[in-house]
Amino acid sequence: MYSAEISRTSPSAFLFVIDQSGSMDERMETEQTKAQFVADVLNKTLYQLVIRCTRSEGVRNYFDVGVIGYGGTSVQSGFAGALSGSILHPLSDIEANPLRIEERTKRVPDGAGGLVDQKTKFPVWFEATSAGGTPMSAAMRKAAEALVEWCDAHPDSYPPTIIHVTDGQSTDGDPTGIADALRQLSTNDGQCLLFNLHISTGGGQPVVFPASDAGLDDFGRLLLNMSSPFPTHLVSPAKDKGYENVSSESRFFGYKAGYEAIVDFFDIGTRASNLR
Amino acid sequence: MVTDVLIAELNKNIDWYQLKGRLYKRLSFSIRSAYLVLFAAAAICMAVYGAGAATVILGIIGGAAALIDRQFSVTRNWTEFSYLEVKLRNSVALMSYYSQQGDYDLAVSTFREAVDKVEAETMGWQSDVVQGVAELKALFEKRVNGQPT
Numbered sequence: 001m002y003s004a005e006i007s008r009t010s011p012s013a014f015l016f017v018i019d020q021s022g023s024m025d026e027r028m029e030t031e032q033t034k035a036q037f038v039a040d041v042l043n044k045t046l047y048q049l050v051i052r053c054t055r056s057e058g059v060r061n062y063f064d065v066g067v068i069g070y071g072g073t074s075v076q077s078g079f080a081g082a083l084s085g086s087i088l089h090p091l092s093d094i095e096a097n098p099l100r101i102e103e104r105t106k107r108v109p110d111g112a113g114g115l116v117d118q119k120t121k122f123p124v125w126f127e128a129t130s131a132g133g134t135p136m137s138a139a140m141r142k143a144a145e146a147l148v149e150w151c152d153a154h155p156d157s158y159p160p161t162i163i164h165v166t167d168g169q170s171t172d173g174d175p176t177g178i179a180d181a182l183r184q185l186s187t188n189d190g191q192c193l194l195f196n197l198h199i200s201t202g203g204g205q206p207v208v209f210p211a212s213d214a215g216l217d218d219f220g221r222l223l224l225n226m227s228s229p230f231p232t233h234l235v236s237p238a239k240d241k242g243y244e245n246v247s248s249e250s251r252f253f254g255y256k257a258g259y260e261a262i263v264d265f266f267d268i269g270t271r272a273s274n275l276r
Numbered sequence: 277m278v279t280d281v282l283i284a285e286l287n288k289n290i291d292w293y294q295l296k297g298r299l300y301k302r303l304s305f306s307i308r309s310a311y312l313v314l315f316a317a318a319a320i321c322m323a324v325y326g327a328g329a330a331t332v333i334l335g336i337i338g339g340a341a342a343l344i345d346r347q348f349s350v351t352r353n354w355t356e357f358s359y360l361e362v363k364l365r366n367s368v369a370l371m372s373y374y375s376q377q378g379d380y381d382l383a384v385s386t387f388r389e390a391v392d393k394v395e396a397e398t399m400g401w402q403s404d405v406v407q408g409v410a411e412l413k414a415l416f417e418k419r420v421n422g423q424p425t
Contacts, residue, residue, distance in 0.1 A: 148370055185369050
């Protein structure tokens, strides 16, 4: 289980399911809204995936990648332009079709004890938006339908990973049933991995990668039960990031996560140890 | 409930394809290994004895086996059984959800699509596979279309 080699002939998939409801408009400690911060982390994650899979001849399609955005009454591909037609795309198509390349400024040490501004290119694929309710069940359903097709076409591949980010409760019914169905989808290498991240600006103690539901409220427990167990090969990267208590008993789940935990969640969730 | 019957039938087929998939994957591996061994033996003969009769015979047998396999996709078709297991398992996961939500039409069309896929992907000459597909289609006609079978 979860041991298939990831290669161009046998790629894996990452599907990001992102809450774009009205409450994602709230500001975080970084002064950005939750929607903007998550969009930045997602765009950076996509860029890092592209870099990780780039060799001398170009980008190797080790992964198919998709984004589903949901908010108000709509559930749609989170990509626009040439990528908006379907949910999952080979990584080389992602690399070739950013919406735009922004120039951003970051502060770096100047080598003399100070900091200087440095311009950096930042490709944008996913736009931050936020409006309306939280049709989580419909989003999960769209994800399941896209992944059934993907698993049919890649029966021996490492199974797809779904990274779901939300800040609130579903407004279109209990998502447990469709989350169960989503986790039951499988290839010959194992079941789909569903990682849930709840983000919050309300303070409170964040719970990241818990092994039990201790300290969680009802909504936290619901998301915990929707989440897959921690894959063994990701335990070590999580420990390296400082999550010492992670074990294979833990769930890949974060609750009331702040900005640091959001970055770590995306980083650890998109690690792949068995690239060829 | 009609969908429960259809799901139960697909589950039986999953078990069957799982067993068959494992068996034929091993068989495919053995056959592919056999013609690789023949090629390797031909190369060793060439190195040790030169282009003698043994080299030529081993090379021809190995080459013929590989060509026949590639031309008629024999071992490739055998691995399809384990692919179909994946297809059926995922169809059952979706059908169960649709059924739970009361979307019976979607559940039924997912079943139909799964059966069509099995029929399209399996070779038509294996009597047990042909019989299995016929049973699935008959069940569909009887339970969904209400036609005697």
